[in-house]
Amino acid sequence: MAGVDAFDAVYAAQYAPLVRLAYVTVGSMPAAEDVVQDVFIEWYRRIDQVEAPAAYLRKAVVSRCSSWVRRRILERRHAGTFDQPPVVPPDAGTVAVRAAMAQLAPRYRMALFLRYYLDLSVAEVAETLDCPLGTAKSLLHRGLAHLQAHLEDR
Amino acid sequence: MISEERVAELIRTAVDAVPVEPPPPATFRARATARRRDRRRAGRIWPAALAAAAVVATVMVATVTLPGPSTVPGEESTTYRLPRELAGSSSATTPVSQDPPGRAIALFNQGGHHVVLATDGVTYRRLDLADQLGAALLSPDGLTVIVSDPARTTPHVEVVDLRTGQAQRFSFDPPLAVRPLAWSPNGRRVAFATQVSPTGNSAGPAGVSVLDLDSRRFVQVAEPRPGTAGGLVQAAFIAAGSAVLASAGAEDGCTLRVYQVDPPKPAEPVSVDGPVERCREVVTLAVHPLDTATLVAVGERYGNILRLNFRGDWLAQTRTTPPSIPLSSGDRLLGWSGRDRLYATLGSSVEEFTLEGGYDRVLRFPAVSDGPDLVTAFQLATDLMPETTVSDLSSGGWPWSLRRSAAVAFLLLVVTAAVLVIRRRRTA
Numbered sequence: 365m366a367g368v369d370a371f372d373a374v375y376a377a378q379y380a381p382l383v384r385l386a387y388v389t390v391g392s393m394p395a396a397e398d399v400v401q402d403v404f405i406e407w408y409r410r411i412d413q414v415e416a417p418a419a420y421l422r423k424a425v426v427s428r429c430s431s432w433v434r435r436r437i438l439e440r441r442h443a444g445t446f447d448q449p450p451v452v453p454p455d456a457g458t459v460a461v462r463a464a465m466a467q468l469a470p471r472y473r474m475a476l477f478l479r480y481y482l483d484l485s486v487a488e489v490a491e492t493l494d495c496p497l498g499t500a501k502s503l504l505h506r507g508l509a510h511l512q513a514h515l516e517d518r
Numbered sequence: 519m520i521s522e523e524r525v526a527e528l529i530r531t532a533v534d535a536v537p538v539e540p541p542p543p544a545t546f547r548a549r550a551t552a553r554r555r556d557r558r559r560a561g562r563i564w565p566a567a568l569a570a571a572a573v574v575a576t577v578m579v580a581t582v583t584l585p586g587p588s589t590v591p592g593e594e595s596t597t598y599r600l601p602r603e604l605a606g607s608s609s610a611t612t613p614v615s616q617d618p619p620g621r622a623i624a625l626f627n628q629g630g631h632h633v634v635l636a637t638d639g640v641t642y643r644r645l646d647l648a649d650q651l652g653a654a655l656l657s658p659d660g661l662t663v664i665v666s667d668p669a670r671t672t673p674h675v676e677v678v679d680l681r682t683g684q685a686q687r688f689s690f691d692p693p694l695a696v697r698p699l700a701w702s703p704n705g706r707r708v709a710f711a712t713q714v715s716p717t718g719n720s721a722g723p724a725g726v727s728v729l730d731l732d733s734r735r736f737v738q739v740a741e742p743r744p745g746t747a748g749g750l751v752q753a754a755f756i757a758a759g760s761a762v763l764a765s766a767g768a769e770d771g772c773t774l775r776v777y778q779v780d781p782p783k784p785a786e787p788v789s790v791d792g793p794v795e796r797c798r799e800v801v802t803l804a805v806h807p808l809d810t811a812t813l814v815a816v817g818e819r820y821g822n823i824l825r826l827n828f829r830g831d832w833l834a835q836t837r838t839t840p841p842s843i844p845l846s847s848g849d850r851l852l853g854w855s856g857r858d859r860l861y862a863t864l865g866s867s868v869e870e871f872t873l874e875g876g877y878d879r880v881l882r883f884p885a886v887s888d889g890p891d892l893v894t895a896f897q898l899a900t901d902l903m904p905e906t907t908v909s910d911l912s913s914g915g916w917p918w919s920l921r922r923s924a925a926v927a928f929l930l931l932v933v934t935a936a937v938l939v940i941r942r943r944r945t946a
Binding site: 401458476479508 | 525546547
């Protein structure tokens with residue numbers, strides 16, 4: 365039962381951010397939900413072996429999203445545009461940020477999300493993206509510069 | 519420029535606007551448990567599947583790589599057998615080069631293919647090399663076949679060993695169109711009709727040459743005789759193979775000449791028998807096995823009439839010359855059976871007949887006048903006939919190579935069917 369409780373607790377805390385991470389990366393809500401749900405199922409199968417569930421889940425989501433993007437299945441289907449999430453119509457600032465993010469490559473989007481939404485350190489971003497620290501810094505620097513230029517223009 | 523903090527705030531706002539509705543966590547736990555069960559089930563299936571695959575692979579590898587039966591068909595019989603009736607062409611399922619039949623009792627042409635019949639009386643094989651080259655002659659002991667091309671000039675003939683299926687090449691110079699005529703009684707020499715320029719149907723004029731299989735010498739023993747076109751040269755060995763008795767094809771008088779082999783004197787026959795009045799062509803001949811005199815059974819054509827006559831000093835052998843026997847077109851002598859009987863193809867059968875004219879049927883050809891089962895150019899390994907029994911035999915089963923191929927095909931079929939069934943169950 366301890367495993368069930370732990371699962372429920374982590375699930376409650378991490379599901380939404382991870383779906384958003386996946387959505388920012390792949391640009392499709394159904395695909396993002398599929399990725400995150402599969403990751404949670406895989407984690408539950410080996411829940412006893414995973415010491416840091418949040419980091420494990422983040423890395424797994426990034427890895428699966430990268431695979432999806434690499435296979436270009438999602439890119440062909442969604443062609444660099446974000447599905448418009450239903451229910452709440454976005455304000456002008458949100459639309460501008462989404463438009464600016466959509467112009468970035470998925471890896472830049474992931475780096476910016478991890479750094480500025482999840483408040484991870486640059487080192488944690490590098491670990492999650494499974495890349496050197498310098499690469500993570502470069503991704504963040506260029507991604508931020510792009511957003512700053514894009515949002516300033518508006 | 520917009521600050522980093524402002525960008526972060528905008529990002530958080532934009533991402534928070536993405537609505538996410540988490541499904542109940544129990545759903546994921548249930549799916550994770552179900553997937554674990556599937557994997558366990560798959561884990562149980564794997565050992566059985568691997569074991570089955572190992573068995574199939576072992577059987578297939580063994581079937582393909584293991585040698586066939588330890589004895590070849592023609593060597594399985596301690597006594598030789600002939601069927602009362604030859605089987606149809608469908609019985610010759612594989613070629614000699616692939617499945618050697620061993621010692622053969624007969625060689626014939628059936629439906630355009632050369633076929634050998636093994637001494638078990640049931641194994642038929644296509645003599646593929648003869649199908650390529652055109653002419654073949656079975657040795658008296660049934661172990662070897664001479665194969666040559668009478669339709670074009672070549673610098674060699676092939677000798678096929680029926681126990682191995684392998685062909686050995688014997689070369690000569692200059693190239694000639696050659697048709698095998700006769701084996702010497704000891705199986706050491708072969709006489710050929712030879713032409714510098716082939717005449718298509720290999721009818722004369724043609725010379726006679728002898729190949730010595732031991733020394734590999736190929737020497738001409740008789741020159742072509744002019745004016746003998748239209749008929750096939752016939753020849754047989756006499757005097758234990760040291761001389762050749764030959765006719766010159768469609769030569770008026772049906773003269774038979776004896777030529778020396780050691781050393782050859784192609785222009786000087788040692789002796790001459792003939793001419794015979796009104797005789798136009800020698801169509802077949804068989805030399806009596808008696809060593810002390812040359813006695814010959816000769817198929818002779820007089821206009822459209824064919825008769826089997828006997829030549830030589832029969833009176834000196836304390837018997838009168840046997841009476842003439844009528845023949846039909848296509849009838850050929852196959853050899854002597856002892857001193858008083860002859861084997862010959864008469865119509866659609868092989869007969870053993872006495873010098874007095876009595877007949878005993880040895881075997882029948884398939885009862886057809888045309889088509890793939892029609893048998894022509896029948897030859898008999900006459901040395902084996904004294905130990906041969908004739909009985910009702912049906913053609914043998916599939917040869918080893920076909921059985922092997924069929925086994926592999928069957929196993930592949932089973933594996934494919936199993937894979938299809940498994941995949942269908944999974945998708946269901």
